[in-house]
Amino acid sequence: MNSPLLKLDCVTKRFRGLTAVDRVNMTVDEGQIVGIVGPNGSGKTTTFACVSGFLRPEEGRVIFQGKDITGLQPYQIARLGISRTFQIVQSFEELTVLDNVVLGALKPDEANHSISIAEARNRAAEIIDLVGLASDARKLSGSLGIPGRKRLEIARALATRPKLLLLDEVMAGLRPVEVDQAVEIIKKIRDRGVTIVVVEHLMRAVLALSEKLYVIHHGAVLAQGIDPREVLGRPEVVDAYFGKATLDA
Numbered sequence: 225m226n227s228p229l230l231k232l233d234c235v236t237k238r239f240r241g242l243t244a245v246d247r248v249n250m251t252v253d254e255g256q257i258v259g260i261v262g263p264n265g266s267g268k269t270t271t272f273a274c275v276s277g278f279l280r281p282e283e284g285r286v287i288f289q290g291k292d293i294t295g296l297q298p299y300q301i302a303r304l305g306i307s308r309t310f311q312i313v314q315s316f317e318e319l320t321v322l323d324n325v326v327l328g329a330l331k332p333d334e335a336n337h338s339i340s341i342a343e344a345r346n347r348a349a350e351i352i353d354l355v356g357l358a359s360d361a362r363k364l365s366g367s368l369g370i371p372g373r374k375r376l377e378i379a380r381a382l383a384t385r386p387k388l389l390l391l392d393e394v395m396a397g398l399r400p401v402e403v404d405q406a407v408e409i410i411k412k413i414r415d416r417g418v419t420i421v422v423v424e425h426l427m428r429a430v431l432a433l434s435e436k437l438y439v440i441h442h443g444a445v446l447a448q449g450i451d452p453r454e455v456l457g458r459p460e461v462v463d464a465y466f467g468k469a470t471l472d473a
């Protein structure tokens with residue numbers, strides 16, 4: 225009865241001779257946190273790009289809220305309620321943290337309604353608080369360290385009021401205590417009704433967050449399941465990617 229919020233149906237993306245995403249099937253239910261892991265170059269970011277419209281898959285369909293969104297432009301998909309972060313952080317360094325988030329909040333929604341600047345500032349302030357950047361709100365974003373930049377990247381994506389948030393390695397470069405804080409922030413975002421897909425290399429975060437996990441290898445889904453520890457322990461997954469030591473970290 226309940227159809228998934230997001231469904232990838234045999235999604236395939238090729239770059240010349242290379243099949244970067246190979247017939248990927250995936251479902252994400254509303255309110256879930258879904259994890260995606262896989263070795264470098266296995267197609268995780270390309271999969272996000274196919275969902276968010278930055279790349280058009282050669283084959284397969286992306287279905288969001290029951291609607292085929294394959295091949296729509298990024299701005300159209302953003303308006304439908306999908307927001308992504310970028311692996312390379314993309315804030316406006318010469319603007320303050322607050323103004324960066326205000327810009328996200330000013331994006332028009334599905335019905336092409338925009339909000340007032342005052343409303344955008346209120347929403348931005350609330351989001352900045354949620355991600356733990358309140359004391360940095362007036363700093364230039366270029367002055368933030370890595371943890372702050374990652375939080376700002378999440379805040380900017382969140383400001384567009386997404387139904388679905390795609391987080392691409394937002395914890396890379398963080399220390400363990402900062403990873404734990406990021407995990408808490410992501411859970412809080414979910415508790416506010418946002419469905420989340422996280423691409424992440426850090427097993428500590430993957431294990432803490434994933435209510436369903438996909439392992440991608442050479443562009444294809446190698447394994448999936450609802451217990452991340454069990455999935456990561458499967459022999460084919462260990463063979464493809466992980467040593468036991470990584471799992472225990």
Ligand SMILES: Nc1ncnc2c1ncn2[C@@H]1O[C@H](COP(=O)(O)OP(=O)(O)OP(=O)(O)O)[C@@H](O)[C@H]1O
Pocket residue numbers: 239242244262263264265266267268269270271311
């Ligand atoms: N625009 C592009 N043009 C050509 N090849 C690309 C392009 N983008 C990605 N690729 C290739 O597609 C494959 C998948 O890349 P992708 O960035 O999706 O991997 P990833 O799983 O996100 O890796 P990482 O963990 O390092 O971020 C790689 O072999 C990559 O070199």
Ligand SMILES: [Mg+2]
Pocket residue numbers: 268269270311392
């Ligand atoms: Mg990537």
